[in-house]
Amino acid sequence: MLRTIRYAAIAVALGSAAQAAEFTWAETTDPQTMDPHAVNSAPVLGFLNNVYEGLVRRGKDMSVEPALATAWEPIGAGEGWRFTLREGVTFHDGADFTAEDVLFSYQRASDEASDTRSWFAAVSEVNVVDDYTIDIMTSAPNPIFPSSIANWMIMDSGWAEANNAALPDKESGNYATLNTNGTGAFQVTAREPGLRTVLEPFAGWWGEAEHNITRAELTPIQNPATALAALLSGDVDYINPVPIQDVARLAENPDVNVIQGIEARVIMLGFPHEADALKYSAETTDANPFADPRVRQAVAHAVNVPAILQTIMRGNAEEVSQLVSPAMNGFSTGLADRPAYDPDQARVLLAEAGYPDGFSFGLKCPNDRYLNDESVCQAVTGMLAQVGMRATLDAMPVQNYWPELRADNYDMYLLGWSPGTFDAEHPIRFLAATPNEEKKLGSWNFGGYSNARVDELLPMVQSEIDADKRQGMVDEITKILQDEVAYVPLYVQPLVWGTRSNIALTQRPDNFFILRWVTVN
């Protein structure tokens, strides 16, 4: 009897002390490839961050910290950056990590066949100084370069070449599409696309393990109700996302935790700045009211963002005044206030602009891209109607949505933007700069917004080393965009993760799930 109790006590002690655990999780999207340079999308990069590593990485608070590089410093007066590489790092297959791999990964990731080449637009050349030092030269001073390459993952040159995967192949795939060989804390031990991907800790990892996972399995579950049931029944330990409407119910369940945060993605309304006339109006067929900043300002005042957040987002999001959220580098703190909800002011502005009776137009909206996107658009439609702007809402799946926007088939549209570099420069480059195919500027500026001063300031922002001066320029751009109401930013999209209550993890605003911060208790 006594012995049984003693054994039981030992078992309990072992159970809590050993702490080794298996972990399963579900996401809506399966990473479509294991190649870190083939597709620049969050599901792929987020997953591969557990397997591959970059020269730098982002910490729990999104700050840039050393990874495969231990230190970096600018060369001369901003001709480039010198990275000192970590010694004694090995890839999962045992090969040593050296500067050659960095050079190879640069060539691979910046090739035309890669989806990540825009990260290296500023790079003029890469020079190997010695095995553990590498110089990355830029055509102009580039202060944010180290923080812009946190998702640039290093691949072993020997492995890639031996397996005929020296370049990514998006169309027909190659060895690196299904297999991995990184330096990260976890290695992929089984991969069945669309079904499951199994990770196991890499024994030879250079870092200190914070997790207690012995095996982790990712299963994509597309149906939100199924994912929720899987979490509730304990079949999975973590799901992302939790449907907003289920948050309150889940929060009452003692077996699960809901972890909420703010994503980096800003949801905004966009306008046809260049169009001569509305496309979907019943009566205003020869003019474009949205070309008038007063009309755009009226839109900003007419939309009751707090009400949208309260009802549709159930209080899980934050309103925003500019193209980036407060968590991003370069946020203009002095310009943090959104135009107040003021329908009377909106009516006055419309009257001033020559539309005292309002007008009708078409609002385009995706219905499966952002959280509750269609509901938000319905609410916006109702709110705009109260001041006389009568929108006809046309909501569609995202695969149909982008082609419509590219073809200029909208009078107003909904857009979400998450800056890949976590810097305010990113949305300026893609959304506010005058579209320029050659310079690769404004590629998501569907409405063709154009301001000479913004175009002038952007290259200066990109190359300014002095942080205060740079912030001053970003503030000036933000001010212009707010004054001219280039876009109407609405809110920052929420992040809602669900876990079993015995799981401890860290949620990062980029919605990346970092396995090495997970503890199973």
Added chain:
Amino acid sequence: MLAYLIRRVAQSGLVLLIVGMVAFGMFRFVGDPIDNMLGQERTQEDIDRLRGQLGLDQPFAVQYFRFLENAAQGNFGVSYRQGRPVSDILLERAPATLELAAVSGFLAIAMGIALGVFTAIRRNGFSANFIMSASLIGVSLPTFLIGILLIYIFSVELGWLPSFGRGETVRIGNWTTGFLTETGLKALVLPSITLGLYQMTLIMRLVRSEMLEVLRQDYIRFARARGLRDRVVNFRHALKNTMMPVITVIGLQLGSIIAFAIITETVFQWPGVGLLFINAIQFVDIPVMAAYLMLISVMFVGINLIVDVLYFLIDPRLRADRAGAH
């Protein structure tokens, strides 16, 4: 006979061509795959280049013809999403769907016939009436609701069965089976009930009404009058004569079990071809969609062809008609 067969095969081929064309014509409304294949930082140049590589800039007729040309050689192209040959992916996913379809088909037939006979014999009994009323659920509730309901009861509340997936599978050659592991068998229960429920109620109601019809026939009365035991009358004489129309319907329903597994597979994250198809639609993975639709239409056309030929063989009137034309 030969001429008839050739004509039927030619007709089937034509149907396939038309199905393929309609499907292909619809793909342009599903959306543009380019945005899913390129990231946020793509340029117009990247878009144009990829579109050229995939042949999406070609006119509809050229794309369709190219697809037919490749499909005739057994090449369904490479999945836009996975970057692997579509035929490999389909072969990988087929066992899951076929095993699910087989189990739910078996369930539907066995339970359907048993309950149909029972409710016919005990026409006015309480339990028969209860089963008849309950079967309305199977006919009227949509599949996804039944699936979610079963998950809620048996996985979330009771915790008896897994809520999603296929459990552990064993690989035998190119085939993966869930029949050989405990988790695999457990995982089969809820999806196969969900998928088979509609077919089961259909078969049950059909068997019941056919059986009632047969039980009124004179030869059944005479059999009873001869003093044969109930069991012999019901099963040897009545059921046997009920089965002809039932078998026809079962044959036709076989195809729809596989084709309509899509919803069940989505609810249970069952890794079969139906789920693959749904994912392909979301991603505008045209090669996968095209191959799946062709596969399903080949299956239906094939079943119909076989049924037609069987009718010709079984039913002398079909032959008599043609003989009369001389």
